[in-house]
Amino acid sequence: xxxxxxxxxxxxxxxxxxxxxxxxxxxxxxxxxxxxxxxxxxxxxxxxxxxxxxxxxxxxxxxxxxxxxxxxxxxxxxxxxxxxxxxxxxxxxxxxxxxxxxxxxxxxxxxxxxxxxxxxxxxxxxxxxxxxxxxxxxxxxxxxxxxxxxxxxxxxxxxxxxxxxxxxxxxxxxxxxxxxxxxxxxxxxxxxxxxxxxxxxxxxxxxxxxxxxxxxxxxxxxxxxxxxxxxxxxxxxxxxxxxxxxxxxxxxxxxxxxxxxxxxxxxxxxxxxxxxxxxxxxxxxxxxxxxxxxxxxxxxxxxxxxxxxxxxxxxxxxxxxxxxxxxxxxxxxxxxxxxxxxxxxxxxxxxxxxxxxxxxxxxxxxxxxxxxxxxxxxxxxxxxxxxxxxxxxxxxxxxxxxxxxxxxx
Amino acid sequence: xxxxxxxxxxxxxxxxxxxxxxxxxxxxxxxxxxxxxxxxxxxxxxxxxxxxxxxxxxxxxxxxxxxxxxxxxxxxxxxxxxxxxxxxxxxxxxxxxxxxxxxxxxxxxxxxxxxxxxxxxxxxxxxxxxxxxxxxxxxxxxxxxxxxxxxxxxxxxxxxxxxxxxxxxxxxxxxxxxxxxxxxxxxxxxxxxxxxxxxxxxxxxxxxxxxxxxxxxxxxxxxxxxxxxxxxxxxxxxxxxxxxxxxxxxxxxxxxxxxxxxxxxxxxxxxxxxxxxxxxxxxxxxxxxxxxxxxxxxxxxxxxxxxxxxxxxxxxxxxxxxxxxxxxxxxxxxxxxxxxxxxxxxxxxxxxxxxxxxxxxxxxxxxxxxxxxxxxxxxxxxxxxxxxxxxxxxxxxxxxxxxxxxxxx
Numbered sequence: 001x002x003x004x005x006x007x008x009x010x011x012x013x014x015x016x017x018x019x020x021x022x023x024x025x026x027x028x029x030x031x032x033x034x035x036x037x038x039x040x041x042x043x044x045x046x047x048x049x050x051x052x053x054x055x056x057x058x059x060x061x062x063x064x065x066x067x068x069x070x071x072x073x074x075x076x077x078x079x080x081x082x083x084x085x086x087x088x089x090x091x092x093x094x095x096x097x098x099x100x101x102x103x104x105x106x107x108x109x110x111x112x113x114x115x116x117x118x119x120x121x122x123x124x125x126x127x128x129x130x131x132x133x134x135x136x137x138x139x140x141x142x143x144x145x146x147x148x149x150x151x152x153x154x155x156x157x158x159x160x161x162x163x164x165x166x167x168x169x170x171x172x173x174x175x176x177x178x179x180x181x182x183x184x185x186x187x188x189x190x191x192x193x194x195x196x197x198x199x200x201x202x203x204x205x206x207x208x209x210x211x212x213x214x215x216x217x218x219x220x221x222x223x224x225x226x227x228x229x230x231x232x233x234x235x236x237x238x239x240x241x242x243x244x245x246x247x248x249x250x251x252x253x254x255x256x257x258x259x260x261x262x263x264x265x266x267x268x269x270x271x272x273x274x275x276x277x278x279x280x281x282x283x284x285x286x287x288x289x290x291x292x293x294x295x296x297x298x299x300x301x302x303x304x305x306x307x308x309x310x311x312x313x314x315x316x317x318x319x320x321x322x323x324x325x326x327x328x329x330x331x332x333x334x335x336x337x338x339x340x341x342x343x344x345x346x347x348x349x350x351x352x353x354x355x356x357x358x359x360x361x362x363x364x365x366x367x368x369x370x371x372x373x374x375x376x377x378x379x380x381x382x383x384x385x386x387x388x389x390x391x392x393x394x395x396x397x398x399x400x401x402x403x404x405x406x407x408x409x
Numbered sequence: 410x411x412x413x414x415x416x417x418x419x420x421x422x423x424x425x426x427x428x429x430x431x432x433x434x435x436x437x438x439x440x441x442x443x444x445x446x447x448x449x450x451x452x453x454x455x456x457x458x459x460x461x462x463x464x465x466x467x468x469x470x471x472x473x474x475x476x477x478x479x480x481x482x483x484x485x486x487x488x489x490x491x492x493x494x495x496x497x498x499x500x501x502x503x504x505x506x507x508x509x510x511x512x513x514x515x516x517x518x519x520x521x522x523x524x525x526x527x528x529x530x531x532x533x534x535x536x537x538x539x540x541x542x543x544x545x546x547x548x549x550x551x552x553x554x555x556x557x558x559x560x561x562x563x564x565x566x567x568x569x570x571x572x573x574x575x576x577x578x579x580x581x582x583x584x585x586x587x588x589x590x591x592x593x594x595x596x597x598x599x600x601x602x603x604x605x606x607x608x609x610x611x612x613x614x615x616x617x618x619x620x621x622x623x624x625x626x627x628x629x630x631x632x633x634x635x636x637x638x639x640x641x642x643x644x645x646x647x648x649x650x651x652x653x654x655x656x657x658x659x660x661x662x663x664x665x666x667x668x669x670x671x672x673x674x675x676x677x678x679x680x681x682x683x684x685x686x687x688x689x690x691x692x693x694x695x696x697x698x699x700x701x702x703x704x705x706x707x708x709x710x711x712x713x714x715x716x717x718x719x720x721x722x723x724x725x726x727x728x729x730x731x732x733x734x735x736x737x738x739x740x741x742x743x744x745x746x747x748x749x750x751x752x753x754x755x756x757x758x759x760x761x762x763x764x765x766x767x768x769x770x771x772x773x774x775x776x777x778x779x780x781x782x783x784x785x786x787x788x789x790x791x792x793x794x795x796x797x798x799x800x801x802x803x804x805x806x807x808x809x810x811x812x813x814x815x816x817x818x
Contacts (some may be wrong), residue, residue, distance in 0.1 A: 001605065001635045002518070002575070002606055002607050004517055005516065005517055005519055007516060007542075008517045008668075009667070011674070013673070016668075042469050043469070045467075053465060056462060058454075059453045059652040060648055061454045061648075063447070066423075066426060096675075097676065097677075099674065103675075112521060125674045125676075128673075132674075134521065134543060165411060198411050240470040241470070241677065242471045242473060242677060242680025243679065244653075244678070252410065252413075255410075257413075257417075257425065259417075261420035262541070264422070264427075264537075264557055265508065265538065265541075266506065266512075268653065270651065270652065270681075270687075271653075272682065273681065276681075331557065341624070346769060349638055
C-alpha cells in the first residue's frame with residue numbers, strides 16, 4: 001500500500017468538526033444536541049436569494065467565468081461602497097467560499113517556507129490553508145485577560161524575519177468576537193508599510209459590529225492599497241453558508257494575475273451560488289436589521305449568562321457571533337468530548353468547539369471553548385443550563401463544591 | 410510592493426481559457442464566436458435537476474457535511490454498481506467539482522518533490538494541481554500517429570524513480586478521446602502493483618464510450634484496490650458544469666483520512682449542487698441515451714469533416730467529446746489567436762484550444778488543436794467551413810496552393 005503524504009498527516013483536525021462523530025452517536029442515543037460549535041446561523045436565508053434560485057430560467061447550468069459572474073462583481077462594488085471601500089469590478093474575484101479566497105491568497109503570495117504573522121486564537125483553518133501552501137504561521141498570542149485585544153506591535157516586530165511575507169487579521173474576529181480599534185489597525189498599517197508586507201484581512205463578519213465605532217476595513221488604512229488582500233464571503237451575512245460563495249479583493253494586479261491562474265485551474269465558482277449571492281445583496285434592509293438585532297440580543301443574553309456561571313468568564317465580544325470563554329475544567333478538549341459522550345441533562349447536551357485548536361500551542365486554550373451564538377435565545381437559555389449542570393458533575397471540573405457530584409454520588 | 414509567489418508565476422495559463430480575452434474582443438466587434446475550446450456541453454441539464462432546484466424547501470441554505478450529503482453518496486453507490494464498480498458510502502467523498510477531487514488526491518498522497526507519471530497530451534490542469542501540491546509530473550508522450558494509444562509500459566518503467574508515487578490516467582481521455590484497452594490497463598495495473606504506486610484515475614467521461622468494448626474502470630483492475638483513487642464529476646455527464654460537484658472515491662482508508670482533513674478545512678461542498686446532482690442520477694434514461702446518441706452523431710460528423718479538409722488529420726476518438734487534431738499551420742497557438750483577432754468568415758470565427766498546453770513540452774503540440782464537440786451538428790458544419798476557409802488565408806498555413814491568399818492578394 002503506497003504511503004500517503006506527510007502534508008496530509010500534518011493537517012490539523014478541525015476543532016470545529018472533529019467531535020462530530022461523538023455528536024452523531026449522542027443523537028443516535030436519542031439525545032438532543034445543541035450546536036454551538038459551528039458558525040452556521042439558524043437565521044433564514046433572505047427571501048430574495050430563495051426566489052432567485054426558484055426562478056432560475058436556464059436550460060444549461062454551465063460554467064461561469066473563472067473570476068465569477070460580472071453582474072455579481074458589479075453589484076459587490078456598490079455593496080462595498082456603502083462601507084467606503086472603493087474597489088472596481090476588476091479588483092474583485094469570486095471564490096468558492098471564503099475558504100478558497102484564503103487558499104488562493106496564500107498560494108498566490110506565499111512560497112513554501114514563507115512566514116505570516118497571525119494573532120491568535122485564530123480561525124483554525126488558516127493553519128490548514130498555510131500547510132496547503134507550505135507556508136508557516138508565526139502566532140502572537142492574545143490573552144483572554146486583555147479581552148483578546150491586539151498584542152503590542154513590538155511583539156509582531158520581534159517575529160519579523162527575512163521570510164516574513166505578511167500579516168493576517170480577522171476583523172471582526174473569529175473566534176474571539178474582538179473588533180480591532182483604529183489605533184491597533186494604525187499600528188498594523190505602519191508595520192505593513194515599514195516592512196512592505198501583505199496584509200491579509202478576513203472581514204466576513206463586517207455586518208456584525210456591536211459598538212458605535214465605525215467599521216474599519218484594511219482598505220481604509222492609508223498608503224497600503226497594494227498590500228491589502230481582502231477576504232470576504234456571503235456565508236455569514238446572509239446565512240447562506242451552503243452556497244460556497246466568497247471573494248478575494250485586491251488592488252494589486254500582480255496578485256490578481258496569480259490568483260486568476262488558480263481560478264482558471266478550478267474552472268469556475270458555483271453558478272447557482274453566485275445567482276443567489278447576487279440576489280442577496282438586494283435583501284430587504286429589514287432582513288439585515290432583524291438579523292443584526294437578533295445577534296445583539298443573543299450576545300447580551302449569552303455573555304451575561306456565561307459570566308453568571310461559577311468559574312466561567314467571557315469577555316464581551318464586539319463583533320461576529322462567537323466568544324471564547326474560559327471554563328473551570330482540567331481540559332476543554334476532554335470536557336467537550338465528555339459532554340457529547342457521557343453527559344445529558346434532561347436528554348439534551350451541548351456541542352462546543354474546544355479552543356485548543358485555535359492556538360498553535362494547544363495549551364493556551366486548555367481551559368477555553370469557542371461558542372457560536374447561532375441559536376435563538378430560548379435555545380441559548382437551555383445551553384447555559386446544560387453547561388452549568390455539566391460543570392457540576394464533570395469529573396475534571398474545578399468548580400468549588402461540585403454540588404452535582406455530591407448529589408449524584 | 411511585496412513580491413508575489415514563484416509558485417503562482419510557475420502556474421500555467423489555461424490553454425482552454427487563455428485566449429478568452431481575444432474572444433471577448435471578437436464578440437465586441439460583432440463577430441459570432443463558436444466555442445470549441447471548452448468542454449461545456451450545449452445539451453440541457455436534466456429536468457430532474459432543474460425541478461429539484463426549483464423545489465428546494467429549506468429556510469436556510471446551510472453547510473453540508475464536509476464529505477457531502479449522505480443521500481447523494483448513497484445514491485452514487487447504486488450508480489457505480491451499474492458499472493460494476495463496487496464501493497460503499499464510506500468510500501465516496503463529495504468534492505467541489507472534479508478539480509477539487511484531483512487537488513485533494515494530490516495533496517493527500519503526494520509531498521513536495523514527489524513525482525507522478527502522466528501520459529500526455531493530458532488535461533492541462535493536472536499540471537496546475539501538481540504545482541499546487543508541489544509535485545512533479547513526469548510525462549510520457551502519446552503520439553497522434555499511433556492514435557494516442559498508451560505508450561508501451563517500458564516507457565513508464567524508465568521514468569520510475571524513488572520519488573515516483575503514482576500514475577495518473579484519464580479514461581476516456583480528455584483531450585484525445587482515447588479509450589484505453591483491456592491490455593493497456595492490464596499493463597498499467599501490473600506496474601502499479603509491482604512498484605506499489607497510486608493509480609489516480611479520472612473517469613468523468615465514462616458515460617461517453619463509443620466502442621462496443623465494455624467500459625473498464627480502474628476499480629475493475631485486480632489486486633490494486635488500495636492503490637486506486639478515482640476522480641469523478643457530474644459536470645459532463647449531466648451537462649451541469651456550473652454545479653461544481655465531483656467525487657473522490659477510494660478504498661484506501663489512510664488516503665480518505667487525509668482527504669477528509671482537506672475537506673473539513675474548506676468546510677462543505679456546495680449544497681444546491683449536491684441536491685441537483687442527486688436528482689440527476691434519477692434522470693430519465695431517455696435523456697442519457699439522447700445525449701449519447703447526439704455525441705455519437707457529432708463525433709462522426711466532426712471527425713469525417715476534419716479529415717476531409719486538406720492537411721487536417723484527426724484520429725477517431727472512442728470516448729469523451731474531444732479530439733486532438735493535426736492542422737497544417739506553423740504554430741497552433743498563433744493560429745488560434747489569429748482566428749479570434751484577425752479572421753472572420755461571414756462574420757463568424759472559431760475558438761479552439763491550442764494543444765501545446767496539453768503537453769509538458771509545448772513543441773509536441775505545435776501543430777495540434779483540441780476540439781470539443783459540444784455544439785450541435787449545424788454549428789459544427791459552420792465551424793468546419795470556417796476552419797477550412799481560415800486555413801486558406803492564414804499567413805502561417807502549410808496548405809499547398811493557399812487559394813485564399815491568392816484570392817485576397
